[in-house]
Amino acid sequence: MEKLVIVAIGGNSLVRDNGRDTIQDQYEAVCETAVNIADMVEAGYNVVVTHGNGPQVGFGLRRSEIANEIAGMPEVPLVNCGADTQGGIGYQIQQALTNEFAQRGINKKVATVITQVEVSKDDPNFKNPTKPVGAFYTLEQSEEMKKEHPDWIFIEDSGRGYRRVVPSPKPIDIVEKDAIKTLINSGFVVIAVGGGGIPVVKSDNNTYQGIDAVIDKDFATSLLADQVNAETLIITTGVSRVCINFGKPNQLALEKISVEETKQYVLENHFPPGSMLPKIEASLSFLENNGTRVIITNPESLKDAINENAGTHIVK
Ligand SMILES: Nc1ncnc2c1ncn2[C@@H]1O[C@H](COP(=O)(O)OP(=O)(O)O)[C@@H](O)[C@H]1O
Ligand SMILES: NC(=O)OP(=O)(O)O
Secondary structure (H helix, E strand, O other), X not given: OOOEEEEEEOOHHHOOOOOOOOHHHHHHHHHHHHHHHHHHHHOOOEEEEEEOOHHHHHHHHHHHHHHHHHHOOOOOOHHHHHHHXXXXXXXXXXXXXXXXXXXXOXXXXXXXXXXXXXXXXXXXXXXXXXXXXXXXXXXXXXXXXXXXXXXXXXXXXXXOOEEEEEOOOOOOEEOOHHHHHHHHHOOOEEEXXXXXXXXXXXXXOOOEEEOOOOOOHHHHHHHHHHHOOOOEEEEEOOOOOOEEOOOOOOOEEOOEEEHHHHHHHHHOOOOOOOOHHHHHHHHHHHHHOOOOEEEEEOHHHHHHHHOOOOOEEEEO
């Protein structure tokens, strides 16, 4: 079988207008990414797709809260909001890839696996929410919302505004990993661990139960990459390259860096938590296990990046 490449699509890379995008707008963004993934499949790569849901799960949660506030409808728990985004975004990627393959005469089938991801109920991240979800607000808007909802926590997100944060426990295991492997081995392009997977905890009698949180899809993708023995991990996001001194006058885009250099940049705080840091930590974890290379880039640079003509490459 060809070497396996796992491509993670950032949730923010599918949003253009901070919560005012329609579902059709998101589908168009998905279709643009599908063109780039189809290029890779056409070039002979065996591809697994994962995706984020940070903006979308926050929009869903807010819709549910507003429906509760104004119409008394029961709220949708955060874990179910996440499951809804996994189905909704998975459906769009599945349809966009299926159509793109059909148009190009590529003989590949696509399947989305609803994926539960095990976390620990004792994970310290439940007490320290760090995962930004939903829209970006100004400082004034966030302070106004906090008056009404004192329990909400906001953080500044990479110079883009203020966002609500929710707990983000670390993924331990992928419950449906055998189904995912079987589909990959049967030649499917598989979409899995959407939104980082649906967070579940395992009880003593080996049953699972959903828990309110949003798993970082970069960590879940890195775990999946290990479990399916992927060779390359590609993380697509809103920037073409990772930078040091991001957003400062001396910003420098990185083309190729070693694991050691990357660790040094982490120590120097070049990567903020909740945005670039999880991508870097997930990349390092993938390379320290069985992975060979990591590429971080934007969706439109995918094809050039895999040929080393774009993106940031982290190598062993
Ligand atoms: N050092 C950095 N280099 C490049 N981008 C950075 C850096 N630090 C923060 N960012 C920001 O982080 C964003 C990626 O995080 P985010 O949008 O949360 O991810 P996702 O695409 O998975 O939703 C980039 O688009 C960029 O705006
Ligand atoms: N769940 C998750 O990590 O989503 P984003 O990639 O959209 O932040």
